Amino acid sequence: MVTTSESKAALNLPREAIRTPMYIDGKHYATAEHEFFTRRSPGHGVPVTATARGSRKDLDLAVSAARRAFDDGRWSRISGEERATVLLEAARLIRANCETLAWFETLESGKPIAQSRGEINAAAGIWEYAAGLARVVHGDTHDTLGPDVLGLVMRQPVGVVGIVTPWNFPFFILSERLPFALAAGCTVVVKPAELTSTTTLKLAALLTEAGLPDGVVNVVTGLGSVVGQALAEHMDVDMISFTGSTPVGRAVMTAAGANMKKVGLELGGKNPQIVFADADLDDAADAIAFGISFNAGQCCVSGSRLIVHRSVEGELVERVCALLEKVRVGEPLDASNHVGAIVEARQFEKIRGFIEAGKRDGVQLVRGGRASSEGERFFIEPTVFRGVDPRSTLAQEEIFGPVLAVSTFDSFDEAIALANGVPYGLAASIWTRDLQRAMKSMREVQAGRVWINCTITGGPELPIGGFKQSGIGRETGRHGVDEYTELKSAHVQLGNRTRWIG
Structure with missing residues (x-):
């Protein structure tokens, strides 16, 4: 090693x-x-x-x-x-x-x-x-x-x-x-x-x-x-x-x-992480932090929307933010860092634009938001917005950066409607200990790839691709x-x- x-x-x-x-x-x-x-x-x-x-x-x-x-x-x-x-x-x-x-x-x-x-x-x-x-x-x-x-x-x-x-x-x-x-x-x-x-x-x-x-x-x-x-x-x-x-x-x-x-x-994708009240919140939080940070969020299957049951939303967001505080952002050639650079200035400015728009719209910024382009080196720390309107730009458009939009639901049908309520259908993650709920969600979510109690994983044995746009x-x-x-x-x-x- x-x-x-x-x-x-x-x-x-x-x-x-x-x-x-x-x-x-x-x-x-x-x-x-x-x-x-x-x-x-x-x-x-x-x-x-x-x-x-x-x-x-x-x-x-x-x-x-x-x-x-x-x-x-x-x-x-x-x-x-x-x-x-x-x-x-x-x-x-x-x-x-x-x-x-x-x-x-x-x-x-x-x-x-x-x-x-x-x-x-x-x-x-x-x-x-x-x-x-x-x-x-x-x-x-x-x-x-x-x-x-x-x-x-x-x-x-x-x-x-x-x-x-x-x-x-x-x-x-x-x-x-x-x-x-x-x-x-x-x-x-x-x-x-x-x-x-x-x-x-x-x-x-x-x-x-x-x-x-x-x-x-x-x-x-x-x-x-x-x-x-x-x-x-x-x-x-x-x-x-x-x-x-x-x-x-x-x-x-x-x-x-x-x-x-x-x-x-x-x-493109605007992929949901659907977390039900009975989920293992520690496991879900770790996967959510990974899903939004992997490749600095520049990933078509990034779990950029967190759709979580209202009863556990506060606890889960707190756990996600605590984990993101431990994520190391910086020098790509340092093997100890988790997150590297944004690919170029245009993408950097696009992501910053989404973050600034969220702030202007009054969405609650609970973690991150800071960015640096000093010396033509482009870094953005993982960012979490809470209380996001599912119809808003943050929830509907592909940001392609380390930005997580959190929305809540009260019922199973509402969770599925929120998950499917975007033009995309590339991937989705479902978090629950209930096998029947997991299978029902898997069937009803409109996505080419579905992960249950995991995210962004798998091998070449299974096909990949998208629904809708x-x-x-x-x-x-x-x-x-x-x-x-x-x-x-x-x-x-x-x-x-x-x-x-x-």
């Missing part, structure tokens, strides 16, 4: 921004004409990485490489066993390079290094799981169509997939999508968020080292308004998978209509491979066909 002092000594800031070009057709790609975007670490205020600002021309090159790789069958038509072997080797290389990947992840995103390490290792586990699925993609047979006909249902890879990933979990969210697309036999063009592109580029090179054929995975960096838009519109891309905000998700759906490509979306489709689990396939039906005539004109 590396001690905190050893970790801090080993994890120094780079002397200058580390430049990484795009990755197209199995090799690094950049020209003298490319402008490079320099990323300043939000936790340190200094330049740390530089990535190319790609163009539509670069995107066309990547899509062409992916199309050739799909059409010639170098990946799409090999056996599941061969694909699984590459995915397993990729998982091994991810684990072997965990420290480097976690270092880049922390420098660019501002999240604590301990969290980055955990995410990289967990992502390797997803690649291992997806490797197993590569060998079990299958269809159905229908032997009930009469003695002369056999019906077959086949799953085939959808083709060239565009994957657009966000800045909050750049490596982990990509790993919830890319290995499943590869397990299905697809080829891929990835457009990572401009703020956090480096670990995606490093992964692409590791995949080549793992034995992935050239052109199967390509990475084009740059602005979403340029590269992301072109990817969504591209006539030679068969599917687009987008993770990000609901407004941008709507734009992706519109752009994808150009060639009616398949669309997978994981979008939180998205379309499902990732991970066996459904994660299905997402990147098309179904084809075939009728096979075994005997003599009855002719139309005898």
Whole structure:
């Protein structure tokens, strides 16, 4: 086990921004004409990485490489066993390079290094799981169509997939999508968020080292308004998978209509923590503190709404605030800190705006609210508002920061109505010792993921995705491979066909 002092000594800031070009057709790609975007670490205020600002021309090159790789069958038509072997080797290389990947992840995103390490290792586990699925993609047979006909249902890879990933979990969210697309036999063009592109580029090179054929995975960096838009519109891309905000998700759906490509979306959330009077309040308080602090609240499944029975509201809020006082916010490369930096100035100001609006509206601020941007280092301490009107901005809009909005209920029906009373339906946590109440809540809450007496946990075995304006489709689990396939039906005539004109 590396001690905190050893970790801090080993994890120094780079002397200058580390430049990484795009990755197209199995090799690094950049020209003298490319402008490079320099990323300043939000936790340190200094330049740390530089990535190319790609163009539509670069995107066309990547899509062409992916199309050739799909059409010639170098990946799409090999056996599941061969694909699984590459995915397993990729998982091994991810684990072997965990420290480097976690270092880049922390420098660019501002999240604590301990969290980055955990995410990289967990992502390797997803690649291992997806490797197993590569060998079990299958269809159905229908032997009930009469003695002369056999019906077959086949799953085939959808083709060239565009994957657009966000800045909050750049490596982990990509790993919830890319290995499943590869397990299905697809080829891929990835457009990572401009703020956090480096670990995606490093992964692409590791995949080549793992034995992935050239052109199967390509990475084009740059602005979403340029590269992301072109990817969504591209006539030679068969599917687009987008993770990000609901407004941008709507734009992706519109752009994808150009060639009616398949669309997978994981979008925003305003997720409830529903606490009934009989819950274990100590356990719930710890999970609520974690849920709002994890990744500085910049998490689509963050439990940002606490919906608690009126009889225990005061006691629970007191316990949550007491735990938050122990949360250490600061230097991301210090493994002893719980919460790192806000990703950039715009997000920092957006979160501050919500906090100031809550104060102006007279909502009771019971903990936190302080923020610092000194030296272009962006930190906000976990913040708790009590007595929040369920119809207010604090309760309805996704803040994407460490801000908890507390509302109360008196009856079961009121709790469910409050939980479902937002446009989103991504995740929910339910806290009760009553099994019947837990099961009834699980059934009635509108969310793609439900946790009972826990929060933000699980593995790749179960699917993820949203209800309502939180998205379309499902990732991970066996459904994660299905997402990147098309179904084809075939009728096979075994005997003599009855002719139309005898």
